[in-house]
Amino acid sequence: MNIQITIFGQLTDITGSNSISIPAVSNTDELFMELKKQFPALEKAKFVVAVDKKIIHGTAAITANSSIALLPPFSGG
Template structure:
């Protein structure tokens, strides 16, 4: 099943994508990750992690329509 998901880009990931959000379709986070780095080569240079519905992703996950995936460069708070 192909899911239609909202992808959010933050900080360096937003600069690499040239956008802060977009709608994409993917089966799972693994294929979404590949799709993103193919589409935005600059993103491949960033060691980003993903959050699925505001929770940090551990491993990979199936996607469901309306899921929100956030592309998170290394955190720099403090």
């Protein structure tokens, strides 16, 4: 089973798409390893991961039904 990831902003320049699919992973640490293996340029990119619409700081579990997004830095007013 694969996991769908939605990509936003300039990160689409690295991935070549606004949506990618990766092999199933169980947590965000494994997610980062898989993403950096497939897209080495993400190693130097600044972004955060959202799982089920919550920005993750640290490690979080990922299930087959998780909604995952990669978000570049943003600011607003």
